[in-house]
Amino acid sequence: MLRKPIGVVLILLLLGACSKEVISHFATFEKPADFPEPVYHFASNEITEEKFELGRKLFYEPRLSRDNTISCASCHIQSSGFTQHGHDVSHGIDDRLGSRNSPPVMNLAWSPTYFWDGGVFDLDLQPIAPILNVVEMDEKLENVLNKLRAHPDYPGLFKKAFGTDEISSDRFLKALSQYMLMLVSDQSKYDSVMRKQGPSFTDDEAAGYTLFIQNCSSCHKEPLFTDYSFRNNGIGIGANNDKGRYLVTLNELDLYKFKVPSLRNLSYTSPYMHDGRFISLEAVLEQYALHVQATPNLDNALQQNGKLGISLNSTEQKQIISFLKTLNDKNFITNKRFAEP
Amino acid sequence: MKKYFLLCLAIASLTACQKDDAPTPDSNVKAALSVEFDNIVGGQNLVLNTGTYTNSFAESYSVSELRYYVSNFKLTNTSGVTYTVPQDSSYFLIVESDETKHEAELLVPQGDYSSISFTVGVDSLRSTMDLSKRTGVLDPAGDMETSMYWGWNSGYIFFKMEGISAAAPLDNSGQHKFRYHIGGFGGYSAPTINNIKTVTLDLTAGGVPKVRTGREANIHLMVDVAKVLDGNTPVSIAAHPSVMFSDFSVTIANNYSSMFRHDHTEN
Numbered sequence: 001m002l003r004k005p006i007g008v009v010l011i012l013l014l015l016g017a018c019s020k021e022v023i024s025h026f027a028t029f030e031k032p033a034d035f036p037e038p039v040y041h042f043a044s045n046e047i048t049e050e051k052f053e054l055g056r057k058l059f060y061e062p063r064l065s066r067d068n069t070i071s072c073a074s075c076h077i078q079s080s081g082f083t084q085h086g087h088d089v090s091h092g093i094d095d096r097l098g099s100r101n102s103p104p105v106m107n108l109a110w111s112p113t114y115f116w117d118g119g120v121f122d123l124d125l126q127p128i129a130p131i132l133n134v135v136e137m138d139e140k141l142e143n144v145l146n147k148l149r150a151h152p153d154y155p156g157l158f159k160k161a162f163g164t165d166e167i168s169s170d171r172f173l174k175a176l177s178q179y180m181l182m183l184v185s186d187q188s189k190y191d192s193v194m195r196k197q198g199p200s201f202t203d204d205e206a207a208g209y210t211l212f213i214q215n216c217s218s219c220h221k222e223p224l225f226t227d228y229s230f231r232n233n234g235i236g237i238g239a240n241n242d243k244g245r246y247l248v249t250l251n252e253l254d255l256y257k258f259k260v261p262s263l264r265n266l267s268y269t270s271p272y273m274h275d276g277r278f279i280s281l282e283a284v285l286e287q288y289a290l291h292v293q294a295t296p297n298l299d300n301a302l303q304q305n306g307k308l309g310i311s312l313n314s315t316e317q318k319q320i321i322s323f324l325k326t327l328n329d330k331n332f333i334t335n336k337r338f339a340e341p
Numbered sequence: 342m343k344k345y346f347l348l349c350l351a352i353a354s355l356t357a358c359q360k361d362d363a364p365t366p367d368s369n370v371k372a373a374l375s376v377e378f379d380n381i382v383g384g385q386n387l388v389l390n391t392g393t394y395t396n397s398f399a400e401s402y403s404v405s406e407l408r409y410y411v412s413n414f415k416l417t418n419t420s421g422v423t424y425t426v427p428q429d430s431s432y433f434l435i436v437e438s439d440e441t442k443h444e445a446e447l448l449v450p451q452g453d454y455s456s457i458s459f460t461v462g463v464d465s466l467r468s469t470m471d472l473s474k475r476t477g478v479l480d481p482a483g484d485m486e487t488s489m490y491w492g493w494n495s496g497y498i499f500f501k502m503e504g505i506s507a508a509a510p511l512d513n514s515g516q517h518k519f520r521y522h523i524g525g526f527g528g529y530s531a532p533t534i535n536n537i538k539t540v541t542l543d544l545t546a547g548g549v550p551k552v553r554t555g556r557e558a559n560i561h562l563m564v565d566v567a568k569v570l571d572g573n574t575p576v577s578i579a580a581h582p583s584v585m586f587s588d589f590s591v592t593i594a595n596n597y598s599s600m601f602r603h604d605h606t607e608n
Contacts, residue, residue: 121529
């Protein structure tokens with residue numbers, strides 16, 4: 001008597017489990033509850049598993065470059081927080097040198113502009129720049145599409161993702177966007193502390209956090225640790241006289257301004273600044289405390305009360321660094337989901 | 342040239358006769374209208390590479406590359422009613438080296454048109470639209486020869502003219518080359534240069550196009566690229582061998598906005 005209903009229940013449970021597994025198999029983009037609303041236009045590029053996986057394959061695809069040697073991942077390495085760790089400026093095709101440090105591919109759904117100078121305003125348009133750049137991939141977009149069309153796998157993968165095997169700029173770039181959008185870093189110790197998930201700051205980290213709020217957070221705004229503005233932070237004009245944001249706006253008031261970078265994953269992304277001139281966080285903190293230079297358009301926050309820089313003694317600098325290290329997200333740099341397929 | 346003109350006159354008078362017998366055109370029916378961009382230099386036809394021309398600074402030059410976007414066509418008929426060509430079919434890239442790319446092919450209501458207006462370049466709205474709305478000539482992949490798109494500072498190159506002149510300094514490629522790549526739609530996240538130009542031309546003096554089903558009226562425009570250097574502000578190649586995304590690009594854009602004139606219409 002009892003046997004039958006149990007069997008039915010079991011079958012129902014199994015069915016439920018199966019259908020549930022199918023639904024939850026692919027974890028799509030999800031805004032962390034304590035993050036602001038993303039700015040990317042998901043409505044015109046809804047994340048799907050097939051498009052994400054195609055985008056990931058394309059991110060690791062050297063055919064994007066003229067001689068099939070350089071992929072996106074050449075300068076954006078997962079274990080380095082998706083930067084080119086150890087290089088002041090990025091190394092591209094034929095070992096040509098760029099003029100800026102590769103920024104991390106991380107939390108891009110919240111970024112209103114891309115690149116240190118903000119010259120690109122839509123993530124879908126971003127990959128065009130490194131592909132065309134003669135010191136990065138030195139290739140033509142049409143050529144890339146032709147190489148993918150001729151490849152044994154890609155037409156099928158585009159069909160799986162988009163319904164037909166047509167390989168267009170739109171599809172190619174949107175698939176790449178899907179992968180990059182999924183690169184969300186929000187699993188640092190800082191995040192766990194803020195979410196009251198158990199861990200707590202050490203005394204140094206807590207002191208550093210307080211100092212950070214007082215001295216740094218107006219530009220490095222929580223929880224993304226940037227306000228995405230462009231500022232001259234007083235590191236002095238670089239050897240190559242990179243004019244930064246000015247190149248995009250031609251506005252004198254933007255001379256020598258660069259985008260405020262996020263501070264997440266700093267332990268994996270050395271060196272620092274737009275030209276990678278500082279190799280340690282100690283050097284960065286010392287720069288802000290002691291060496292800020294009065295160059296055109298120096299940010300107001302760095303010249304308060306007639307004094308250049310931020311008043312921080314060496315203990316305070318160390319405490320801030322302790323706090324900054326709580327922004328490392330080990331899960332982000334080891335997550336197999338983001339690795340080369 | 343003269344022969345051609347006479348032929349046009351003959352055709353014009355023929356169609357004029359036809360019109361007398363024809364009923365009033367139905368503006369609810371659309372018909373073909375083409376706009377030809379005939380690139381010239383002063384009083385000469387533009388011949389790529391081999392033609393040599395001289396600007397007002399007595400600098401001699403040849404042209405190796407000429408291409409520009411024309412878009413957002415509007416036509417006003419003789420009753421003063423303006424028809425705006427639907428945006429999705431209103432973008433054209435004129436390419437001097439490709440004879441199949443000298444015309445904008447439009448579909449407009451039947452009628453007689455007294456003026457035409459178009460944008461030289463790509464409007465800011467389209468410049469910032471989702472990629473799925475940027476196909477055909479607006480595809481950033483462009484063609485293989487030369488890109489009309491800036492990747493590092495998102496936006497289209499509206500006008501590109503390159504050539505050789507002894508007045509230009511020797512460049513890395515070993516040539517005395519001048520390069521004018523003009524763009525700038527006004528900026529997305531911050532205001533910047535806006536080189537979008539709107540050109541409006543009267544069509545009554547050169548011949549009103551009569552758009553009717555079953556034939557294709559052709560508005561023949563002369564595009565005098567000498568104006569790029571000798572427009573409102575004379576430009577010396579020696580002083581400005583390379584103009585791309587810079588404040589001076591505004592001068593070049595102002596110059597080329599005056600290079601279009603209506604020559605005649607074939608009905």
